[in-house]
Amino acid sequence: MEGEGSMNDSKQLFYLKLAFLATEPPNCILSLAIEAGGGSITPQVQNFIVKECLGETMKETTANNRAYIRGILQKIISFVEASSVSVVDCLYEELAHYLTTGKEDLQGINHRICREISFLSSDLNGKDCSNSVNLVASLLCSSNMLEGDTGCSLWPSSLFLSEFILSYPEIFTNKSCFEVGSGVGLVGIALNHVGASKVTLTDGDLSSLENMKANLELNKLCLNVASDITCPSDQKVECRHLAWELATKAELKDQQPDIVLGADIIYNPECIPHLVRVFSNLLEEKSFGEVKKEAPVAYIATIIRNLDTFNYFLNVACESRLSVVDITSNTNVPNLLPYMCTYDRSSVHLLKVSVSE
Ligand SMILES: C[S@@+](CC[C@H](N)C(=O)[O-])C[C@H]1O[C@@H](n2cnc3c(N)ncnc32)[C@H](O)[C@@H]1O
Structure with missing residues (x-):
């Protein structure tokens, strides 16, 4: 029993550290610290916070990170x-x-907060994830939601899609992957980690694209930033400007990805016909000379905030001969972020999209 207690204590401390690095809200950190101390924040837990949490924070923290640490302390x-x-x-x-x-200098990078998201390793047998970290993604995110529209914030759908990618690497390894509405770029970091042969991240918002580029550099991913998707590139990971309304059939046709991805992109009814057209063009079956390629598929993670908007997406997709199947219930996606109290994965749906037979 004693052994079990100390194992739980070390797991609680581990979660406390990961939550701190992910800049979870102060109340969440406080609860984890109390839990780790068995009901109070013991001197042992306080020393752990100083040595392991503060000691591990990025040396080049932004003003918002410093304000966050101050608030927690x-x-x-x-x-x-x-x-x-x-x-x-x-x-x-x-x-x-x-x-x-570090008196606040809220210029440039200091507008952002750097969040270190640690995905734990797990097997797919429904067991708890282990205490080992599989992937850490460092992400500059907007701290006020005003900047970069929605694309500088991290959304539950991209956390869920990343958990799916890390749990089923065989689907993505050696595949050419193309994401639309990539925002902070987390899905691309997960795709690179599982060995996708090519990762193209896109967004229609220019400030989100700039932030995405900074994130890929922060994670030491080689990348190419081109002003539009027509510029050829031999980089493995690249981020490109792609506004769904403006994308032409010819430029999309040239992409020929094996897998198309999107997280939290179905929310604006005005964009839906354009979004569906982008998916239709990217999913068109390609052949290379005589050799026919396996038909591409798409995975979309989404929260259904408005049922009418979601049904509208389904209708437009159906009219465009796209099959959309909700695979959430028959796909075991383990929770690789058990320490993140702000991450509600229960409302995220995973859709598989392909061209209807
Ligand atoms: C809710 S955010 C999701 C971001 C990211 N995928 C995530 O889940 O963290 C929606 C993203 O789609 C992009 N977006 C919205 N409308 C778009 C459009 N018409 N063309 C291209 N990108 C668009 C936004 O800039 C933003 O990055």
């Missing part, structure tokens, strides 16, 4: 002071450091 110290446990000196020292250094 203040919350933890207030909680401990109000309890019967004493505050360890190094926690006060860290707070003093974050109160006196």
Whole structure:
């Protein structure tokens, strides 16, 4: 029993650290710290926060990251002071450091917050994920939702699609993959990790594209940024401008991907006919000389916020001879982010799209 207790404690501490690196909200960090201490934030947990959480944060943190750390430290110290446990000196020292250094300079990169999203390893047997990390993606995200429209924020659908990719790498390994509405670029990082032969990430919003480029560089992915999808490129990972309304049949036809992907892209009724046309063109069966390629498929992760909008998407897809199958219930996608309390995966649907026979 003792062994089991200490195993749980180390798992709680591990989750606390990953949640901290993912910049989960202060209340979530506080709950994890209390859980790890068995009901109070013990000196052991406080020392862990200083050594393992603060010690691991990126050296080049943005002003928003520093403000985040300051907020967490203040919350933890207030909680401990109000309890019967004493505050360890190094926690006060860290707070003093974050109160006196790096006065906010909210320019450029400092508009963003850097989130380190750690996907745990798992087998597909429905077991808990292990305590080992499979992939860490560092992502600059908007901290205020105003910048880059929606494309500089991280959405549950792209977390779910990334969990799917990491859990079924064989679907994507050695495949040419093309994503629409890529936002911060997380899905591309997951595709690169499982060995896709080519990863093309696209977005219609230019500031999202700039942020995506910074994220790919941050994750040390070789990339090419072209102003539009017609420029040829031999880079394995690239990000390109693609506005669904403006994409022509000819430029889409040239892409010839094996797999098309999209996360949280079905929400604006005005865009739906254009989005479906983009999918139709990308999924068109290609042949190379005499050799026929396997028919491409698409995977879309989506939250159904408005049923009318979703049904409209299904109708337009059907009129365009696209088959859309909801594969969520018969696909086991393990939770690789159990420490993220802001990630509600229960409402995400996974759709498989192909050209109807
Ligand atoms: C809700 S965000 C999802 C971002 C990312 N896939 C995720 O799940 O984290 C929608 C994305 O689609 C892009 N988008 C929306 N309308 C678009 C359009 N008409 N053409 C191209 N991209 C578009 C936005 O810029 C944004 O990056």
